[in-house]
Amino acid sequence: MELTNVSKQIIKNLSVDCVVFGFENFELEVLLIKRKLNPGKDSWALPGGFILKSETLDDAAVRLLEETSNVKNIYLEQVHTFSKTDRFPLRRVISVAYLALVNPEKHSLKPGIDATDVKWQKVKDPIDFPFDHQEIFDRALNQLRKRVRTKPIGFELLPEKFSLTQLQNLYESILGEEVDKRNYRKRILSLKMLVPLNEYQKGVSHRAARLYKFDSKAFKKLKDEGFNFQL
Amino acid sequence: MELTNVSKQIIKNLSVDCVVFGFENFELEVLLIKRKLNPGKDSWALPGGFILKSETLDDAAVRLLEETSNVKNIYLEQVHTFSKTDRFPLRRVISVAYLALVNPEKHSLKPGIDATDVKWQKVKDPIDFPFDHQEIFDRALNQLRKRVRTKPIGFELLPEKFSLTQLQNLYESILGEEVDKRNYRKRILSLKMLVPLNEYQKGVSHRAARLYKFDSKAFKKLKDEGFNFQL
DNA sequence: TCAAAAGTGTTTGCAATACACCCATGC
DNA sequence: GCATGGGTGTATTGCAAACACTTTTGA
Structure with a gap:
């Protein structure tokens, strides 16, 4: 050209x-x-x-x-x-x-x-x-x-399969402040945007974390219903 | 030039x-x-x-x-x-x-x-x-x-002195939806951004509304203290 | 005295917060 | 068996939402 x-x-x-x-x-x-x-x-x-x-x-x-x-x-x-x-x-x-x-x-x-x-x-x-x-x-x-x-951005920054702790770490490092683990999990799971997988972390010297993935269809549905969230 | x-x-x-x-x-x-x-x-x-x-x-x-x-x-x-x-x-x-x-x-x-x-x-x-x-x-x-x-915008759209009903009408016409009068007044007054004046509407054939003005100093102070509001 | 808008409190439910212990795993 | 992070529930509080009647004024 x-x-x-x-x-x-x-x-x-x-x-x-x-x-x-x-x-x-x-x-x-x-x-x-x-x-x-x-x-x-x-x-x-x-x-x-x-x-x-x-x-x-x-x-x-x-x-x-x-x-x-x-x-x-x-x-x-x-x-x-x-x-x-x-x-x-x-x-x-x-x-x-x-x-x-x-x-x-x-x-x-x-x-x-x-x-x-x-x-x-x-x-x-x-x-x-x-x-x-x-x-x-x-x-x-x-x-x-x-x-x-x-908005459920931030999933772009993680691997497809991730643990809730990873997700929480990401939020904390974006916001520059710490959040309560239990409350964070309650909120994020209540949005039903995450699908729990039957897979777990591997090769860690402590209890292995469950992995989740982002459910973009579920999120789209929520959005179409006019749902608004605030993390 | x-x-x-x-x-x-x-x-x-x-x-x-x-x-x-x-x-x-x-x-x-x-x-x-x-x-x-x-x-x-x-x-x-x-x-x-x-x-x-x-x-x-x-x-x-x-x-x-x-x-x-x-x-x-x-x-x-x-x-x-x-x-x-x-x-x-x-x-x-x-x-x-x-x-x-x-x-x-x-x-x-x-x-x-x-x-x-x-x-x-x-x-x-x-x-x-x-x-x-x-x-x-x-x-x-x-x-x-x-x-x-x-943000406390919207005051630019009103006269310097305005009634709470005027302010509420403005909010409603921007948002395209109606809001509850008592709840709206509670919220907006609780922000302490408005100063009540000893002046009232004139020439109306019903009870005259009290006039208020926006207190930009008070708002600036709130903002500097990291205050975040949501109407 | 009527019409028209101003003004005013209480109750209820939900959502955010604070908070501490047991569980599973690898070394 | 110990160190490390994973995982879980409840009680409290504060805020948002719903809701109806009395007051004032001019015509």
């Missing part, structure tokens, strides 16, 4: 930046890339890029994530559009921020064409963002915290 | 569309303009326009509202960015939607340069929007419904 083809023309004053969250080792993480070029060469930044004339913003976010991390079929949601006139040093670029959720175990990382490296970074560790990426990150994390209380 | 001045250069692939809500005669209304030019000439559409290189999106929304309606110092909030490739017929334009709240009594309307007319239209009456303005409107109304339950 030629570069002059309209479908490949880029819109150079509009970019997409993705805040990709993952969960590993009981910790919430964010995906960062090491920038290949100036401005901000060698700094760890949010993955992003420009959009094409032929694609929507959602398309662009999906494409950019595939480029940076092989990531496909993930939870994706628009967060906010950032427009300070000096947010990008070289010229006026307005950026649309996306929030994405990825299970790190399912997706190997590879740097895209504009990066020399990619990594998962713990959210609670300090990050020295370039540009206005701190602001973008803060807003995305905030939105994630709201979402996790009102 | 010359048109060649950088501060007046427009970014022609990025627009702002405003969904401006007002409240009059116990009804939620939306501000519409009659388009002067094609595409969509003579149709009633959401007010909007292109942004300048020198301004943020928020700036642009404020400017565009002043141009269409003399409106100043109003509640303004970004909603979502719309990017279907064919959403605007002439060329690729991505649009950032804003939600604004205005007290119609405080602001006389005047058509801006791109409109032949402006009006307030009842939200519950059918509107035949051009382009993707229906989608934009739906999303903004949805966001307003969420906001009104978790």
Whole structure:
């Protein structure tokens, strides 16, 4: 395909930046890339890029994530559009921020064409963002915290089969606060979105936890009935 | 100022569309303009326009509202960015939607340069929007419904001094459902965001209602203390 | 005196919270 | 047998919801 083809023309004053969250080792993480070029060469930044004339913003976010991390079929949601006139040093670029959720175990990382490296970074560790990426990150994390209380997201961050403790750890690390085990289980099970499996953890030196999976049909039904939950 | 001045250069692939809500005669209304030019000439559409290189999106929304309606110092909030490739017929334009709240009594309307007319239209009456303005409107109304339950907005839609019944009517017309008078008063007063005045309605042929005003200091204090409310 | 809206408390049920011990497993 | 996390129930509290009559005012 030629570069002059309209479908490949880029819109150079509009970019997409993705805040990709993952969960590993009981910790919430964010995906960062090491920038290949100036401005901000060698700094760890949010993955992003420009959009094409032929694609929507959602398309662009999906494409950019595939480029940076092989990531496909993930939870994706628009967060906010950032427009300070000096947010990008070289010229006026307005950026649309996306929030994405990825299970790190399912997706190997590879740097895209504009990066020399990619990594998962713990959210609670300090990050020295370039540009206005701190602001973008803060807003995305905030939105994630709201979402996790009102929508059954978070399952995207876990393996298909998971224990209730894993799920609780995920909630706690997103919200940054601890919750009561019994009360959490009561609530989450009362929503009937989880199916208990006849499978248990293996190779642990303590009682093995029962595994569950998310029942998206049951959830869809609840939603269609106008059900609203609050975790 | 010359048109060649950088501060007046427009970014022609990025627009702002405003969904401006007002409240009059116990009804939620939306501000519409009659388009002067094609595409969509003579149709009633959401007010909007292109942004300048020198301004943020928020700036642009404020400017565009002043141009269409003399409106100043109003509640303004970004909603979502719309990017279907064919959403605007002439060329690729991505649009950032804003939600604004205005007290119609405080602001006389005047058509801006791109409109032949402006009006307030009842939200519950059918509107035949051009382009993707229906989608934009739906999303903004949805966001307003969420906001009104978790933030003390809505006061911008009322006169400075208002009765509890007025406030309740506003809530009901935003949410599109009725609420219990006693319960509503209990909740709203328990938040201590309202100051009762020693003033009463005048010229009504029934018992005069007490007037209240919003206490933004008290609210700020509550917020700083991490208080979260849900109406 | 009538019409029209303002104003006012109590009861009930549900949902959130707080809280502590026994169970299964691998080493 | 011990260390480690898994798993479970009840009592209390606070909040939301339902609900009807009296008061004030102007016409």
